[in-house]
Amino acid sequence: MIRLQALFRTCTVITSLVMTAISASDSVSAGIITFGTGSNQFNMDFTTIGSPGNAADTTGTPNPAGAVSYTYQMGTYEVSEDMITKYNANFGTANSLVITKDTRGVNKPATSVSWNEGARFVNWLNTSTGGVAAYKFTTNGVNDNIALWSVSDTGYDPANLFRNSLATYVLPSMDEWYKAAFYNPLTSLYGNYATANGLEPTKVASGTVANTAVYGGQSGPADITLAGGLSAFGIMGLSGNVWEWDETESDLNNNSGSSSRGRRGGQWAESFSGSLKSSRRLGNTPPFAGSNVGFRVASLSSSAAAVPEPASCMVWSVMGLAGWWYRNAKRGRSTFSAFWGVRGE
Ligand SMILES: [Ca+2]
Ligand SMILES: [Ca+2]
Ligand SMILES: [Ca+2]
Secondary structure, eight states: OHHHHHHHHHHHHHHHHHHHHHHHOSOTTOEEEEESOGGGOEEEEEEEEOOTTOOOBSSSSSSSBOOOSSOEEEESSOOBHHHHHHHIIIIITTTTOOOOOOOSOTTSBOOSOOHHHHHHHHHHHHHTTTOOOSSBOOSSOTTOOOBOOOTTSTTOOTTOSSSOTTOSEEOOOHHHHHHHHHEETTTTEEOSSSSTTSSOOEEESSBOOTTEEEOSSOSSOOOGGGBSOBOTTSOBSSSSSSEEEEEEETTSOOOOTTSOEEEESOOTTOSSGGGGSTTOOEEEOTTOOOTTEEOOOEEOOSSOOSBOOHHHHHHHHHHHHHHHHHHHHHTTOOHHHHHHTOOOO
């Protein structure tokens, strides 16, 4: 009887551990990539955007939008001030390519970062990890406009003259951003907002509660990991917190280094939710730096990053523990005696 009670208690503990691990694991397909060196390393979280070949939405702006034929990774959070500071320490200062930004706090989203500065940051993510630059800069100023890739360049893609087809890290295109924000892979439907249920989010100053977003006259942006609930794919802050650049020209044809680029999602001070909606896409020229405009990074890697999330490590640990318990239970050993190596009570 004592042995049965011990087994039951152990089973209850394992079950609760498994449940905790599962609920903590919002997205087991997420991955973490580390950039930089030494004390200037930082991690960037990515979440897989699957459902390749999804249909476009025909109810938003632009119309159509959101059809992506391949699996990619979306930055789970906006780019933080800390990431920009560490880019500058690793690369920007030494190469006279310092990215300027606002200073609200290390975990706040980086703002007053122009499209051109964002593209410089993304290029360094590629080149510092042995990859190919996404954007073609031919002049030295950090806020100079890009040139177009040409047919003689390796990685030239006639369908997108901005993006080198061999690059891994990029600014999300209009369609990549739209899909990550508004498409629900479970229902194959589009929502009007980047919330789990696709409906208008509740206004919050910060937090991670589902179907909330940081807007509604807040005094400033929340930390990138406290920027409201997740989109259906598991991405935070696509609605609200700070505006985010997309890669694509406002006219949807990437054929001019100086023409206006899209930005989406609205920001903390918006009174109403209109700017957060799938129907709202504004634009600015690529050197423009707005104190409520930031960005996030996408990765064209089809698989999640090599380093698993702590939550999924925990799932595997618990599964291993459960297997060990089962084997010992089968041999008729109580969990207590098996754990302490005691044979025969
Ligand atoms: Ca700047
Ligand atoms: Ca945002
Ligand atoms: Ca154009």
